[in-house]
Amino acid sequence: MLTFVISFATLVCTAAARPSLNNLALPVENKPEEVRSAAIKRLLGVFGMEDTPAVHGHKEPPQYMLDLYNTVADVNGLTRDPDLLEGNTVRSFFDKLRSEQVEFRFNLSTVARTEKILTAELHLFKLWPQATMAFNRLHFCQVSVYQVLSSSKHNHTQEKKLLSSRLTPIHSTGWEVFTITHAVRSWMVNESSNLGLHVVVRSLGGSRVNMKVIHFASGRNHHLSKQPMLVLFTDDGRQSTSLQDSGETTVTSSHPEAPLSDPPSRRTRSLDHSEEDRASMTCQHLPLYVDFEEIGWSGWIVSPRGYNAYHCKGSCPFPLGQNMKPTNHATVQSIINALRLIKSIETPCCVPDKLFSINLLYFDDDENVVLKQYNDMVAGSCGCH
Known part of the structure; x- marks a missing residue:
């Protein structure tokens, strides 16, 4: 520099x-x-x-990226604390499938193969439940994110790999974050293996839950600020x-x-x-x-x-x-x-x-x-x- x-x-x-x-x-x-x-x-x-x-036309950056920038930098871009950021690069990707279902795929072609993948997160915005009174007795459910291993339409267990799972309150709204680092690292090694992610929601008893109970914003019908997003923390070396x-x-x-x-002596010169x-x-x-x-x-x-x-x-x-x-x-x-x-x-x-x-x-x-x-x-x- x-x-x-x-x-x-x-x-x-x-x-x-x-x-x-x-x-x-x-x-x-x-x-x-x-x-x-x-x-x-x-x-x-x-x-x-x-x-x-x-860049074609005016684009709005994700609020998460704006907030992250304001956390690590001052108004002039100067780093507040070099230890605040993991690595030196954070990338955000929107879902390319724009599906209304629970399948997501992200194009990572702009990430150099030389970059070290530190952490990868799937950000999903949970909407208010649209359930009937029959579901009011449910308070929590299990949300699991799988890496799709086969392009087959039959979602058998052996065709998916569990990446992250957590209990999620049903009667709430906001961002849910899931760690998917292992999947992204494998995609960087073999680009053709990037078949996307699949989200499964189950009750605490293990049965499938109606998606009206747990409903995530999609890239097709919701505002950009709520669209599914992959956030990637890397170090470019x-x-x-x-x-x-x-x-x-x-x-x-x-x-x-x-x-x-x-x-002072110089200030008093002739x-x-x-x-x-x-x-x-x-x-x-x-x-x-x-x-x-x-x-x-x-x-x-x-x-x-x-x-x-x-x-x-x-x-x-x-x-x-x-x-x-x-x-x-x-x-x-x-x-x-x-x-x-x-x-x-x-x-x-x-x-x-x-x-x-x-x-x-x-x-x-x-x-x-x-x-x-x-x-x-x-x-x-x-x-x-």
Whole structure:
């Protein structure tokens, strides 16, 4: 991500149309189209994509995915706590059969085979019972979810595999969640084995229960907010390259620090230097806003609309103060440069010393909603290294 911030910021600075560092958009009129295209392609690579997803018309994301996003990220997409999310990717899939019965099938073709399946959940919305007075004596029933093993229409026991079973109150409404991880893992190994799921409802005595007693919303006759959904938690194997992984820095905050201020002695200097020159003298933490709408991505990104990546700018003059957060190596390099012991040795560089992750909620190529966490996207603070 550090490479991305530097390379993309360079493109912005050379555009010359917008001297402000607060915007990452590349004006088409002032940059060749092939340069803009290459830059967008590179940005897509940072987000693990080859092309922008094609989303037709206005789509509403599932409320579950919106709530999950708001739990793990703040309004700017910055991760609240890296331990809140299992893995780094959450995908939601709607039932492709759109059946009124209790059979469900989900197309998982957008999931890469390299992704590690951590947890898979079937979310079913239970409606109020439509039973007659004869069923009022029932208070609980057993809801079981099976993996379909054969395409045969005869639902014999040997053609299904039990995945999850639970007692469910009859006189209630709301979401019921069943773990189906084993089935999804087998589907990822052999795509042709994905024959769907089958839900069976029985009384506590073991007899089949009329579906008017336990009735789940279907993809055909109910609002999108209540449709059957598969939620998949995965890890795509991307390893963080952030500085804290090397043992040099430990992230203790989920929010970037305020820009470094000049020490009092620098504030009282003569007025011979302009404000811009003075700001460029010492290493500082400055805004760098990435606007997804100006890049042309607002059609498929749900949240956030943009985020502040921040960037580091300024010099690291001798002697390096503690406010510049120098490493021991940077301190030694600064001394060698000051003493002119080796002419080719430059002063240390002003670079991020903390990197934070952001979360993206977006529609994929199949118009499924995905929540993905990306490491090293925000410069949390700067130092001389």
